[in-house]
Amino acid sequence: MKSQNPFYHRVNGVTQSKAKDLIGFVFLKNRTLFTLCNSVFQILFISVLTLTPAGLFAQTLGHDKMVDILKGIDLRIRSGGDYKALVYLEQHQKDKPDIAQEALVYRRDVDQKLMILFTKPKTDAGKGYLRVDRNLWYYDPSVGKWERRTDRERIGGTDSDREDFDQSNLAGQYDPQFVGEEKLGSFTVWHLKLAVKSGIDVAYPLVEFWVDEATGNYLKRQDFALSGRLMRTSYDPKWDKLYSDAKKDYLWFPHEIHIYDEIDKGNSTLVIIQSVDLSVLPENMFTKAWLETKSR
Amino acid sequence: MSWVLLLLQTSLRNIFSSFLNMVIGIIILVGTFFFVVGGSLVDSMDKSMSRSIIGSVAGNAQVYEASSADSPAIFDNWQIPDLDPIPDFSKIKGPLMSDTNVKAVVPEGVNTAIVVYGNTIDQVLEKLRKAVSPGTRQPKPVVESLKAHVRQMVLDIQTDMGKVNRIASNGSFDPDAAENLKKASSNTFWNSFDRDPFDHLEFLENKIAYLIPDSDQIFLSYVGTDLDAFAKSFDRMEIVDGQMVPPGHRGMLLSKYVYEEMFKLKSAHRLDQIHEALTEKNKKIAKDPDLQDLVKQNKLQTREIVLQLDPLSGQKAVSILQTALNSKETDLSKLLSAFLDTNDSNFEARYKIFYDQLAPLVELYRLKPGELLTIKAYTKSGSVEAVNVKVYGTFQFKGLEKSGLAGGLSLMDLMSFRDLYGYVTPDKIAETKALEKAAGVKFVARDQAEADLFGGETSDVEQSQQKAINDRAEMGGSNKVKRVDLTQRVYSQDEIDKGVAMGAAILLKDPSQLKATMTRLQAACDKDNLGLKVIDWQKAAGNLGQFVFVAKAILYFATAIIFVVALVIINNAVVMATLQRMREIGTMRAIGARKSFVLAMVLTETVVLGMVFGAIGSALGSAFVVFLNHAGIPASNDFLYFFFSGPRLYPDLNAGSLIGAFFVVLVVTCVSALYPAMMATKVSPIQAMASDE
Numbered sequence: 001m002k003s004q005n006p007f008y009h010r011v012n013g014v015t016q017s018k019a020k021d022l023i024g025f026v027f028l029k030n031r032t033l034f035t036l037c038n039s040v041f042q043i044l045f046i047s048v049l050t051l052t053p054a055g056l057f058a059q060t061l062g063h064d065k066m067v068d069i070l071k072g073i074d075l076r077i078r079s080g081g082d083y084k085a086l087v088y089l090e091q092h093q094k095d096k097p098d099i100a101q102e103a104l105v106y107r108r109d110v111d112q113k114l115m116i117l118f119t120k121p122k123t124d125a126g127k128g129y130l131r132v133d134r135n136l137w138y139y140d141p142s143v144g145k146w147e148r149r150t151d152r153e154r155i156g157g158t159d160s161d162r163e164d165f166d167q168s169n170l171a172g173q174y175d176p177q178f179v180g181e182e183k184l185g186s187f188t189v190w191h192l193k194l195a196v197k198s199g200i201d202v203a204y205p206l207v208e209f210w211v212d213e214a215t216g217n218y219l220k221r222q223d224f225a226l227s228g229r230l231m232r233t234s235y236d237p238k239w240d241k242l243y244s245d246a247k248k249d250y251l252w253f254p255h256e257i258h259i260y261d262e263i264d265k266g267n268s269t270l271v272i273i274q275s276v277d278l279s280v281l282p283e284n285m286f287t288k289a290w291l292e293t294k295s296r
Numbered sequence: 297m298s299w300v301l302l303l304l305q306t307s308l309r310n311i312f313s314s315f316l317n318m319v320i321g322i323i324i325l326v327g328t329f330f331f332v333v334g335g336s337l338v339d340s341m342d343k344s345m346s347r348s349i350i351g352s353v354a355g356n357a358q359v360y361e362a363s364s365a366d367s368p369a370i371f372d373n374w375q376i377p378d379l380d381p382i383p384d385f386s387k388i389k390g391p392l393m394s395d396t397n398v399k400a401v402v403p404e405g406v407n408t409a410i411v412v413y414g415n416t417i418d419q420v421l422e423k424l425r426k427a428v429s430p431g432t433r434q435p436k437p438v439v440e441s442l443k444a445h446v447r448q449m450v451l452d453i454q455t456d457m458g459k460v461n462r463i464a465s466n467g468s469f470d471p472d473a474a475e476n477l478k479k480a481s482s483n484t485f486w487n488s489f490d491r492d493p494f495d496h497l498e499f500l501e502n503k504i505a506y507l508i509p510d511s512d513q514i515f516l517s518y519v520g521t522d523l524d525a526f527a528k529s530f531d532r533m534e535i536v537d538g539q540m541v542p543p544g545h546r547g548m549l550l551s552k553y554v555y556e557e558m559f560k561l562k563s564a565h566r567l568d569q570i571h572e573a574l575t576e577k578n579k580k581i582a583k584d585p586d587l588q589d590l591v592k593q594n595k596l597q598t599r600e601i602v603l604q605l606d607p608l609s610g611q612k613a614v615s616i617l618q619t620a621l622n623s624k625e626t627d628l629s630k631l632l633s634a635f636l637d638t639n640d641s642n643f644e645a646r647y648k649i650f651y652d653q654l655a656p657l658v659e660l661y662r663l664k665p666g667e668l669l670t671i672k673a674y675t676k677s678g679s680v681e682a683v684n685v686k687v688y689g690t691f692q693f694k695g696l697e698k699s700g701l702a703g704g705l706s707l708m709d710l711m712s713f714r715d716l717y718g719y720v721t722p723d724k725i726a727e728t729k730a731l732e733k734a735a736g737v738k739f740v741a742r743d744q745a746e747a748d749l750f751g752g753e754t755s756d757v758e759q760s761q762q763k764a765i766n767d768r769a770e771m772g773g774s775n776k777v778k779r780v781d782l783t784q785r786v787y788s789q790d791e792i793d794k795g796v797a798m799g800a801a802i803l804l805k806d807p808s809q810l811k812a813t814m815t816r817l818q819a820a821c822d823k824d825n826l827g828l829k830v831i832d833w834q835k836a837a838g839n840l841g842q843f844v845f846v847a848k849a850i851l852y853f854a855t856a857i858i859f860v861v862a863l864v865i866i867n868n869a870v871v872m873a874t875l876q877r878m879r880e881i882g883t884m885r886a887i888g889a890r891k892s893f894v895l896a897m898v899l900t901e902t903v904v905l906g907m908v909f910g911a912i913g914s915a916l917g918s919a920f921v922v923f924l925n926h927a928g929i930p931a932s933n934d935f936l937y938f939f940f941s942g943p944r945l946y947p948d949l950n951a952g953s954l955i956g957a958f959f960v961v962l963v964v965t966c967v968s969a970l971y972p973a974m975m976a977t978k979v980s981p982i983q984a985m986a987s988d989e
Contacts, residue, residue: 086765088735097720099679100731104770119770121727126777132502141779143670143684146422147412148511157679185750215757219750237749240760255758258749260742270737275763288425288501289494295777 066176066192072216077168080247082281083107086274087116087165091158094266101156103128106281109167113286116165117294118156126295129155129162132286134201136162139288141295146288151203159232159259159269161203173200174207181213184220188213204231215239217252234259244278251278303897307904314876316869320902321909323865324965327858328913328957329920334851335953336921337929337945341847344941349837351532352693352702353519355402355801356810358836359392359821362829368799369838370406370519371701377838379405379798381676381719382828386793391824392802397813399805400529404521405713405798406705409671411514413662416603417449417505421497428493443489445606446500450480452603453507476503510599514558516671518706520713522792523547529803532696538665538689544786545686546709548669552690553703559662563601563636564655566590570638571647581640594636598629601658609657616653620646665689668783675718683715686783695942700934701840710792711782719796802830843939859964866968870902874972881976882984891977898973899966906965907958914957921949 061069084106091099102120107113114131118124126141129149136149151162174194182191189210196205204223211218217239223231236254244251253273261267284290311317349371350356358368366377382388385403392401413419424442427434454477479485480500489496519526524543527533537555541547556565570590573579581587605613610628617631618624625631638646663669665687672682685708696702740748768775804813814830821828834841874881881894928944931937939945 084765086770088731088737090732090735090737090739092739096676097725098728098732100728100735102731102770104765104767119772120731121724122772123724125771126779132498135502135506140682141777143682145670145682146414148414148418148506185746186752187750187756212756217756219756220746235745235749237756239757241757242760242762255760256737258740258745260745265742268739268742270739272735272737274735275765276760277765278762279764287494287498289498293776294771295779 061178061190061192063176066178067171069190069192069211069216070171070174070176070194073211073218074168074171076216076241076250076252078247079107079109079167079251079278080244080249081110081278082246083109083251084277084279084281085165085253086276088270088272088274089156089158089160090270090272091156092266092268092270094264099157101158103156105165106285107165107167108281108286111286112167114162114166115286115291116155117291124156127156128291128294129153130286130288130291131162131166137288139291141292144292151201158271159261159267160257160271163203164234164257164259164271170194170209173197173202179208182210184210187219189219217254230262232259232262240273240276242276242278246278251276299893299896303893303900304904306897307901308908310901311905311908314873316873317905320866320869321905321912323858323862324906324909324961325913325916327855327862328910328961329917330858331855331957331960332914332917332949332953333920334855335956336917336947336950337924338847338851339950339952340945340947341939343948344945345843345939346833348693348696348699348702348938348941349841350803350807350833351530352696353404353530353705353801354833354836355400355529356804356807357802357814357817357830357832358404358799359388359802359817359828359830360799362827364829367829367831368406368836370705370836371840372838376406376408381717381796381798382800383796384794385797385800386790388800388821388826388828389793391820391826392800392817395813395816395820397804397806397809398802398817400525400801400803402521402525402529402801402803403710403793403797403799404519404526404801405717405796406517406519407673407713407716409516409518409673409716411516411669411671413512413514415505415508415511416600417446417453417508418501418511420445420449421501421505425494425497428497441606441608443486444608447481447486448605448607448610449508449603450477450500450504453477453504454481457507473503473507477507480504508603516554516558516706517704518548518708518713520708520710520717520798522710523549523707526707529801530693532693533691534694536690536692538687541686541688541709542786544788544792546712546783546785546787547688548685548709548712549689549691549707550663550687551703551706552692552697553700554706555661555690557700561600561604561658561660563594563597564650564660566594567636567647567650570643574640574643581638581643591636591638594638595633598632598636601632601654602629604658613654613657616649620649663687671716673716675716676720679718681716681718683712684783685709685712696938698934698943699937701938710795710797711787714796717796717798840938855960859960863964863968866902866906866965867971870898870969870972871975874898874976877976878979878984881979882981885979886981886985894976894979895973898976899969902969902973903962903965906961910957910961914954917957918949918954921947925949 084104087103087105089099089101089103091101093099100121101118101124103116103118106115106117112131112133115128117128118126128139130137130139136151136153138147138149138153139145140147153161155161155165174196177193177195179191179193182189189212192209192211194207194209196202205226206224206228208222208224209218210220217236219236221234221236223234225231235258236256237258238255239252240255241250241252243249253276255273257269257271259269259271261269282290311321353370358370360368361380361382364377364379366379368379369375369377389401389403392398414422420442424439424446426432427439427442457474457477476499480503485496523541527540535549536552538549541549550559556568560568570581570587573584573587574581579587581591601613602610605628614626614628614631617628617635621631621634623631623634625634635646635649667687668684669687670682670684672680675681691707693699693702771777802817804810810832814832818830821830834845884894885891925946925948928946929940931940931943931945936945937943
């Protein structure tokens, strides 16, 4: 049996005399132990031969490639002109009744402007958010007041935040680091770790992304506090693309976002972008005055 | 009879006959004194605290939904208990009122709200926006004054940023912000303001205002109630500023304590604190580190006043301060800092100047009676709701003016409370269900998410078709959402009663019948299936209500220890005294005294000793309580202020404590003398007379 094994002869022939010095006479005398050791060696050898090509050709992404991936995501989400979406938000909370809302999201990415106007339920209709430059304003028509909010604002009391509805600037805000190639269900994904660049204000300074290798869309995202504590996990399993005349390319948006609160376990939010309209919006609409006129 | 007289005579003669008797007597005296004084103090505190709790918010008893996870805790301000709502207060009011001893049933609910104030420039810009907006337009002089104020603020920011830039490394100041400040302070900007005020306001709000990071928020605890019924039932409540909320109106009454602590200009409030400490507590700034800290804060934090002053008011303030300080300095911040750097000799004069001359130039309170207050609260469902309520005035509970515990709660009308509580009505549940159904989505559980969302197809992309979104249709067929101003609406008693309440306070005609009434009420609630639980004021007060139980337990425990120690010492002392009297007892036995006489003699002597010193202890204790009743015990902190139901506790002599002291002394002396008395009966005349001593 052994003579039929080429590895046995080679290994045995090369190492036998040295093995006497190295392992000792007792070891060689013990034929059973020697056979066992020999078998382990054979397995290791075969493994090395088998894995070396895979190791040589494994997908490790360089920094430039990762930045390109992020730029690709930013570019796809960015709208060349105006953007309007009808969005459904559903909040599940432990031991509390569900919250369901509908809102219109308006964007003018060229000027970095965003407005969210709630339309349903009746008690929330007319409430809204307006982002202009680094200011995020919240308006409640029942009291007629504007308030400054931070980027960590829970939109409409859900686990979603402004970034879930806004254009993306991942490449500008974060430095990427490659974690590895992984499987997410039936998808093969790149796992990236992003750390915020110095001097930039974002809701979450540390973010992990799982990007679909096939399409370049991110499918999973985890947001961390500066302390490293996981704050929320979100999944974007379906992406829609819509041709934009203004952009002369497709505009991509997640059809649905499943957000899970990692602090208040049991709380989660579902965001569905029901439809997108890329028609031109009124010139003066991203102002406080415009949002105020939506309620009387 | 002659026996008894003889025994009493002997006992009284022997009281001061030995040193041991004096030791026993002093122990009994101290224990009795402690018992009488402690019992009277705790009893008085119990009564005064019950006055504080019953008379302020709790009533004699409270009812709440029996299915609730927690029970009411009215004074645990920052821990709102998890109570299930009583869906319709009107359905419980009648059955509770039908009890013959119930005077009133007042619906109540405690909650905490947030009042958000933007930064100083945001607040002035908000006023300016209102002043130029169509429905709320103000006369030109008002608009011009506000514009001048904003311009002054822009200049202040520019000056401050310049200083920061000089101190910090070059380029630390955002060049865009510098450019924006330059534009906002220019004549061109302000000359063109009236042509398009909203465009200019957007610029100021988005490019300038964020540079001042001094936004503030106030946490406000309040009781939502039927204000009219509350005022009639809780007669200690009195209006201090403004007026009572008119019947049926939405509105709020701020606690005077909260109003002073939270809504007053911080520098002015600190001056008040120093003034009170100097005039009422005889403290000195030079010797008190807390007062020195207040002076330091006033000296450093002048920006709050500076930003409040428009150019004209600023000039007046400079002039006032130059005269007060005899200075030629023109920088307002420096002058204010020097003026507020007070000491014991100049404080009162500057305090007067501040209120007489400077205060009229600034807004002493962020909110005045009659103005609207926007408050937000987390609803039962976790979302945030906001309402505007008119603050009609401030109130306080008589005798509890300076108590943060009693004064920590403000009062709000029941309709606004219900809006902020966010009771999920059947209509709202139906609306949510309809939205969920229309969306047609399936909830994916956290632990199944990856398998459910990524387990099937291997493509995540779909091509979408553009759909025109009709804003009007999405907003219910109108371009504008209709909002009703509820601040002016008047509600009928029926509307106030028919709705959610978190509980109700029950006030009794005869409070001494509390336990019997509670039993009847609980039985009535159970019989009518109202699902309510009845608790007394002590439990309803939360942890605070248990204080007297703890105080009583400590007192009784300490007294018990003293008397147990006394019992042992008295026992030993009487044994020693009996041994010293062996010859005497033997002689008495030899001349015909029976064992029962000896037993009675030792017992009577000890009891008489106890009674005499117990009486002295009780008398001294009573005298001390009478003295305290006249002098009063000062409340040195907020908790004591509440427990004393005012600034001082005037304890009453408690008859129960005197009777208790008599009883305890009797028992302790009898028990401790029993063994030595038995021992004395066993003395034989021959043995006693044969012994040397």
